[in-house]
Amino acid sequence: MNSLANIIHVSLLSIMKNKRRNIFTMIGIIIGIAAVITIMSLGNGFKQSANKEFSNAGASKGAALIDYLPQDFNATNRNPFTDADIDLARQVKGVKDARIKEDDTFGLSSKASTEKKEANISVVKKKAVESPEKGSGFTEDDNMMESRVATISSSVADELFKGDAIGKTIYIDGMGFEVVGISNHAQIQNIVNIPTRTVKHYLPNLKSGSPQLEILFDEKENKKTIANDVADKLNRSGSASGFGEYQYTDLEEMMKSVGKIFDSITYFVAAVAGISLFIAGIGVMNVMYISVAERTEEIAIRRAFGAKSRHIEFQFLIESVILCLIGGIIGLILGILIASLVDALTPEYIKSAVSLGSIILAVGVSTFIGVVFGWIPARSASKKELIDIIK
Template identity: 35%
Template sequence: MQIRELIISSFRSLISNKRRSILTMIGIIIGIASVITILALGDGARLAMLKNLQADSGGQQSTQITFSPNNSDVKISGFNNEDLARIRSNPKVAKVTVQSDDHGILSSEGTINGKSLSSLVYLATSANDNKILAGRGIKDSDISIDRPVALVNKSIAKKGYRTIRNALNSGIEINGTTYTIIGVIDNNATRGEFYNYDVVVPRHVFETSNATVNANTLKLTFISGTDISKTTNDIKDQLNQMGSQHSSGSYDFYDTAAMLKGVTMVIKGITYFIVAVASISLFIAGIGVMNMMYIAVSERTQEIGIRMAVGASQKQILWQFLIEAVMLTLSGGMIGYLAGLGIAMGISAFLPFKASVSISTFLLAFGTSTIVGLVFGILPAKTASNKNLIDILR
């Protein structure tokens, strides 16, 4: 009997007992669906964490180097144009931006229309109407009477109020102080060549709020495929050796990549543990498959005898029942795989990240289903192939 004939015969046998086949498949479906759901959500959470902590809004990886002066009472800008030009010449660095109090640009947290944001704030000490797209700039009169007004870039305006027009005369909160947005500026507004900013507010108004800010921080954005930990460490070492202020303080880099590796290992460990627990249902489903196959062998003793009488070998009988078991578990596995994907996608619609599906999850479902069929179908198949034709005819 050819393989094709064995497969057709096995399929017909399963179809002839639809109800029993479907009930047996349910255990496989539940087991595979549970495993795929957990893996998809676990991988989705891990990838979302890596993306959020190690990449900017455009998906590029970035790191930060900070300068800490030896004398904390003295304000020193840790980076000059020569430092920045040297770093910018590195072929692996795509972009360099600096935030430094000496240039009036600081990193601050805030909210706009209930949405949180982290922005570079330019603290204006005089009138500013640079790169205005809509509204007006900050006037000297705004500075002199400490009016809490602000200019925001186009991206922030749209993030908070969807359109530039809606943002005008609306509010933005920066480090606990609410400012009225009087103008919208271009996204590429800079002071000098390297000092980008997103928001402009009067300096005195900002300082009276006693806000805590980060100064002297260098943000590096890298091209795709760069080993950001190694490259940033090399740049940090270079700054500590020949940076403009290497004798007045130290340059430091906190390696988030190393931290992320540890966190992802923990997430993977938890995911695999839950998968192992869910896999118990596959073992139980395998027992059900074995039980069904033993019943099928018992019910089809006469069929086995007829096949042997017309020349079927023990090997062919064994393969027929083994193929039936694998077809049963594989069908359940594929249905379980699709069900697991659907459940994972449905759950992720209510979560801040999307489920991640890879070819490895498909191979896992396919391979596990096949193995369950082989392992739990081999004994009933051997029982069928070892039957004696004379005993059957009696």
């Protein structure tokens, strides 16, 4: 009976002998672990999504972005990154290459016109807009066929057509587009949604209202130093240096800070959810005390055959750990399923990511509960002497 395999076998038989009681005992552990895993998976998903957005915005190790802030945002748009500015950036020591990176997240600046009116707009590239507030919108087939169609915001419709825009034609950069829907955007006012391939084909000259200069260098180089040197050189000799300021923002540091905030929130909420594990541990201790009381004869027989106190203690301790591990594994699976379900129901807003650390945490916490809350009953069982049991 001293071998670990035999101890585990006896423990499983004991757990199966009282299935209903042990299942109810495990429910607390299952709920606690599932809650912790769900929260950590969603927290990791948010963190990965944020890191991806920062990377897309220039937070990667081998690249940095230089922004331009004009003194007067209402002034006529000036191109702050000319070919001469790009050549200046390439002259800075450590820079391998420089190029324009245009962020069209908030639209490409342009003007929309009819025969009599004109309006400032932001052109947003979309693969499809199938459910606008008014009209039919356009589909992915329109995108593939590079159809000259567009949906416009209500503000543009009111300004150009007094609201009656469906079926009318607007002109952008000399090209006509049929209005097939009115669809507003949460972040931008005067928007015009046009199929992505159509924009690339018919409106290749549209520029972002906030272009950035992307500089590339070896990952071993000091990113911050090189980027600041480029910004300083452009502020001295750049084509738009007298009308605004070139500056570098360390997005990598911001990404780390945001990651720390996400981790802090995730661990705090997970810790609150994990309070139920303490209650579950009390339940495990109670069940183990009952098991010790019910198996007094077994303890007596083992004592008669020469089992020592540590053998008895180890037997009951292993039973407690196995009971908690089973609950922990079920909770882990349940937590992953819940996180995946939330992910599936809200694919555009919430992403889940189960990490190896979460799995190790679930197994580790379950084992810890089994050891901590099973040790006292196991110790109680080990102190039972054969003479005391016979009396």
